[in-house]
Amino acid sequence: MKKVFKVKEGVLLAERNNILYVLDVDSGRVHEFNETARAIFQICMEPVSLEEIVKEYTQYFDIPESEAEKDISEVLTVMIENGLLEDGKGDANHH
Amino acid sequence: MTGKGPPSLAYRDLFSRYHDYRRLLVALACRLREDFTCERVSIFLRASGNRFLTIVAQGVEGMTIDVKPGEGIAGKALQQKRSLIVNDPAHDPRSLCRVRDHYTGFRTRCLLAVPGMDVWGRPLGAFMLLNSVKGRFTNGERERLERLTWMIRKIKKIAPRRIRNIWTPQLEEEILDEEGFQG
Numbered sequence: 001m002k003k004v005f006k007v008k009e010g011v012l013l014a015e016r017n018n019i020l021y022v023l024d025v026d027s028g029r030v031h032e033f034n035e036t037a038r039a040i041f042q043i044c045m046e047p048v049s050l051e052e053i054v055k056e057y058t059q060y061f062d063i064p065e066s067e068a069e070k071d072i073s074e075v076l077t078v079m080i081e082n083g084l085l086e087d088g089k090g091d092a093n094h095h
Numbered sequence: 096m097t098g099k100g101p102p103s104l105a106y107r108d109l110f111s112r113y114h115d116y117r118r119l120l121v122a123l124a125c126r127l128r129e130d131f132t133c134e135r136v137s138i139f140l141r142a143s144g145n146r147f148l149t150i151v152a153q154g155v156e157g158m159t160i161d162v163k164p165g166e167g168i169a170g171k172a173l174q175q176k177r178s179l180i181v182n183d184p185a186h187d188p189r190s191l192c193r194v195r196d197h198y199t200g201f202r203t204r205c206l207l208a209v210p211g212m213d214v215w216g217r218p219l220g221a222f223m224l225l226n227s228v229k230g231r232f233t234n235g236e237r238e239r240l241e242r243l244t245w246m247i248r249k250i251k252k253i254a255p256r257r258i259r260n261i262w263t264p265q266l267e268e269e270i271l272d273e274e275g276f277q278g
Binding site for chain 2: 056
């Protein structure tokens with residue numbers, strides 16, 4: 001089974017000046033997401049594998065996969081460290 | 096479309112025939128959907144706290160969508176006071192459609208958002224059309240919808256103070272039967 005990523009339940013969202021603010025209701029913390037992180041956050045609204053995140057992300061910004069992987073890795077690490085993703089194994093969505 | 100006469104007259108006809116604002120709004124949404132051959136129509140109106148709420152959102156029962164200026168495509172159209180066509184919102188960095196689709200269960204493939212302003216140029220609300228049956232919205236459709244934003248001013252005048260999404264499948268079914276629109 002592939003490792004999949006999904007945004008946890010219990011977050012509230014607001015957008016202002018192109019920054020996405022994500023309130024984690026459990027921890028009470030507010031996270032600010034720039035355009036890059038916002039795209040990755042949205043892709044992870046449904047369970048997705050790393051390969052699918054890369055594929056979707058390159059369509060957002062029209063960049064090579066190698067560059068996308070670097071951005072995605074950094075953002076996913078921060079999101080996992082802050083408890084915003086449920087990471088596990090399972091069936092990813094196939095769009 | 097199955098309307099009588101030119102499109103604008105067909106919309107004016109609905110305002111003169113429907114005196115219940117809930118039925119009027121659903122009839123307007125159904126006519127817009129048929130006229131622009133799309134899957135869904137939402138109408139946003141300004142509420143307190145500089146928020147914009149859906150007063151009708153086809154396919155979304157019991158949920159009122161709330162946007163602030165700048166949020167998502169509808170919010171950006173309202174903030175920038177200009178119409179926006181997005182023909183691949185799932186991969187557009189300005190869009191939040193994946194978030195909305197997650198909560199509504201819908202899949203947005205393309206959208207057209209057109210704001211309506213009051214006489215001082217302040218945004219009063221917006222039309223949002225989702226998923227053109229042809230696959231994408233055109234500038235011609237944008238211009239045609241912009242010519243219908245007079246309806247937002249009329250809707251604002253008759254809307255209750257407390258805005259909420261009044262759409263239900265039962266109400267839509269009744270209107271479709273009465274008007275002979277396509278479902």
